[in-house]
Amino acid sequence: MDIRYYIFLSLALFVIGIIGVLTRRNAIIVFMCIELMLNAVNLLLVAFSKMHHLAAGAANPTAGSEAQLFVFFIMVVAAAEVSVGLAIIVMLYRNTHSVDINFLNRLKH
Amino acid sequence: MNTLILSALSGVIMMFSGFMLNTRTAVRTLAHILLLVVIAGTVLELRGTTLFNVDTKGMMVFDRFALLFTLVANICTLAYFALSSKDMERVGNNYSDYFALIFFILSGIVLAASFKSLLILFLGIEIISIPLYILAGSEKLNLKSNEASLKYFLMGAFSTGLMLMGIALVYGAMGTFDTTRMEVVGATPVLLTAGMMLLLFSMSFKASAAPFHFWTPDVYDGSPTVFTSYMATVVKAAFFIAFMRLFTDAFGGIGMQWKLIVSIIVAMTLFIGNITAVFQQSVKRMLAYSSIAQAGFMMLAIYSLNADAREGLILYAAAYSLATIGIFAVLIKMKDQSFEGFNGFAKQYPTIAATLVVFLLSLAGIPLTAGFISKFYMLKATVDGGSLGLAIFAVLMAAVSVYYYFRLIQSMYFKEGSQVVAVPMTAGFKYTLVGLAAVTVLLGIFPELLTNWLYF
Numbered sequence: 001m002d003i004r005y006y007i008f009l010s011l012a013l014f015v016i017g018i019i020g021v022l023t024r025r026n027a028i029i030v031f032m033c034i035e036l037m038l039n040a041v042n043l044l045l046v047a048f049s050k051m052h053h054l055a056a057g058a059a060n061p062t063a064g065s066e067a068q069l070f071v072f073f074i075m076v077v078a079a080a081e082v083s084v085g086l087a088i089i090v091m092l093y094r095n096t097h098s099v100d101i102n103f104l105n106r107l108k109h
Numbered sequence: 110m111n112t113l114i115l116s117a118l119s120g121v122i123m124m125f126s127g128f129m130l131n132t133r134t135a136v137r138t139l140a141h142i143l144l145l146v147v148i149a150g151t152v153l154e155l156r157g158t159t160l161f162n163v164d165t166k167g168m169m170v171f172d173r174f175a176l177l178f179t180l181v182a183n184i185c186t187l188a189y190f191a192l193s194s195k196d197m198e199r200v201g202n203n204y205s206d207y208f209a210l211i212f213f214i215l216s217g218i219v220l221a222a223s224f225k226s227l228l229i230l231f232l233g234i235e236i237i238s239i240p241l242y243i244l245a246g247s248e249k250l251n252l253k254s255n256e257a258s259l260k261y262f263l264m265g266a267f268s269t270g271l272m273l274m275g276i277a278l279v280y281g282a283m284g285t286f287d288t289t290r291m292e293v294v295g296a297t298p299v300l301l302t303a304g305m306m307l308l309l310f311s312m313s314f315k316a317s318a319a320p321f322h323f324w325t326p327d328v329y330d331g332s333p334t335v336f337t338s339y340m341a342t343v344v345k346a347a348f349f350i351a352f353m354r355l356f357t358d359a360f361g362g363i364g365m366q367w368k369l370i371v372s373i374i375v376a377m378t379l380f381i382g383n384i385t386a387v388f389q390q391s392v393k394r395m396l397a398y399s400s401i402a403q404a405g406f407m408m409l410a411i412y413s414l415n416a417d418a419r420e421g422l423i424l425y426a427a428a429y430s431l432a433t434i435g436i437f438a439v440l441i442k443m444k445d446q447s448f449e450g451f452n453g454f455a456k457q458y459p460t461i462a463a464t465l466v467v468f469l470l471s472l473a474g475i476p477l478t479a480g481f482i483s484k485f486y487m488l489k490a491t492v493d494g495g496s497l498g499l500a501i502f503a504v505l506m507a508a509v510s511v512y513y514y515f516r517l518i519q520s521m522y523f524k525e526g527s528q529v530v531a532v533p534m535t536a537g538f539k540y541t542l543v544g545l546a547a548v549t550v551l552l553g554i555f556p557e558l559l560t561n562w563l564y565f
Contacts, residue, residue, distance in 0.1 A: 007281075008275075014270075014274055015297070017270065018270075021263070021267055026260065026366075031263070031266075034263070034266045034267055037267075037270035037271075037273075037274070038269075038270055038273060040274070041270070041273040041274050041276075041277045043282070044277045045277045045280065048280055048281040051281070051286045051418075063284070064284075066228075066285075066286055067277075067280055067286075068118065068190060069228075070228055070231075070276075070280075070286065073228060073231070073232065074231075074273060074442060075236045077231070079233070080235075080239055081235070081266055081269075083189070084239055084242050084243060084262070085161075085242070085262050085266065087243075088242065088246050088255070088258050088259050088262050089259065091246060091249055091255055091258075092255045092256070092259055095252055095255055096251065096252065098418055101259070101263070103283075
């Protein structure tokens with residue numbers, strides 16, 4: 001399939017993620033939207049990996065494999081980030097009984 | 110490589126020391142010893158001895174620039190430990206974990222300073238950021254600390270998403286993550302330009318350059334002051350080193366595409382940082398905005414990308430970090446962290462007030478201090494890089510910065526106040542501050558003491 005379809009699909013997912021981060025007020029949903037952005041990147045990386053692999057042909061059978069490795073790194077780092085992020089949200093919930101990020105504005109004075 | 114492995118190991122050792130060692134003094138001493146070992150490892154590597162032979166498959170390059178910055182970061186961390194590690198006790202119960210997280214940040218700084226593959230850049234920035242989210246929220250029962258932590262986390266994760274998209278697009282255009290193999294023949298591919306822009310924006314986010322700086326004052330203000338001190342200095346400098354390395358190696362050849370945008374970002378950062386800092390009543394918040402303003406100056410190096418810029422950025426990192434760590438170390442001890450809180454400070458603590466004056470003069474860029482000579486390098490690099498206008502604007506903004514730095518000097522020396530300080534300051538603390546001030550002046554007179562390490 002043409003690479004452009006993959007680019008459009010992952011850019012669409014990415015933009016949905018960005019819009020979610022900018023508009024939603026629930027910390028957990030904002031967080032899920034960030035994960036959506038990361039997964040859009042994963043999809044794009046795998047698609048590009050396949051593209052470069054096909055372009056290199058038999059001359060270089062390992063071409064494009066580094067992008068697939070990158071995807072694993074993104075998953076691992078995202079998992080680490082999730083564990084820290086959820087801990088922060090739980091800590092906040094314990095103190096305020098809410099996960100609404102509107103009150104982040106309280107810091108401004 | 111020495112620093113990377115030693116600091117990661119030190120982090121693990123510090124984690125275990127939490128239940129192996131009984132007293133906080135022992136934990137603190139162990140942290141200092143481990144940091145000295147890390148520094149020794151860095152110096153050894155700078156002199157050509159590597160203790161560990163790891164094949165990084167061309168993903169990392171330990172050149173003198175990377176090693177020298179690592180050394181500067183380590184020494185600033187040592188100064189930070191010496192001045193502020195006692196005050197971490199007041200943040201929470203997990204004393205040894207704070208040291209462990211700082212060691213992990215140090216290993217992230219090594220990755221961010223010496224990457225040659227975009228993968229390592231990503232890992233380095235994340236290894237720096239994730240411990241910082243925890244440190245920002247380490248005052249668990251303080252609502253401001255919680256909010257700072259959540260805000261930092263959401264902003265950080267969001268900008269990581271942008272950065273990853275940028276990396277993916279650059280990969281799509283070039284077919285490699287290796288930053289040194291990104292020469293463009295003919296027209297610049299659209300994917301490369303788009304990816305580079307996303308990388309530029311996300312790095313500006315991380316380094317808190319305007320218009321992506323809005324999270325900085327809140328996060329710096331809300332976090333426990335001990336950790337603000339670290340994240341505003343060493344960490345910020347590390348982001349700039351990574352920023353500079355990325356744009357030198359990968360995008361230096363397509364400067365036409367980004368020079369204008371970077372110069373706009375620099376001008377906005379200088380303007381917003383300096384003008385907003387003037388109106389602050391709290392010294393902590395003033396320092397947060399001053400860190401944005403200084404970020405504007407550091408970003409001049411990314412605009413010009415020449416030899417002077419490299420020397421200047423290292424000098425700037427050292428000068429800015431040492432001075433800011435010194436000011437924060439005193440600020441942590443104050444009961445009232447507004448400008449009024451410093452009224453009459455000089456009468457009560459003449460020596461410490463004198464060192465504060467040296468740090469503030471250095472930040473403002475007054476001659477004979479390290480801050481002046483590093484600003485000079487930056488301006489020279491900018492003029493050589495072809496933008497006289499930007500250099501003039503930067504000088505004007507530096508003149509504005511004198512106002513809010515001198516306001517603190519004015520409160521300390523020329524205003525009457527009652528008893529000002531909450532926590533007693535020991536003689537060791539005083540001598541360390543005097544030592545830092547001496548280093549600041551020494552670097553201001555002989556900057557080649559530091560920059561020569563880049564070449565010999």
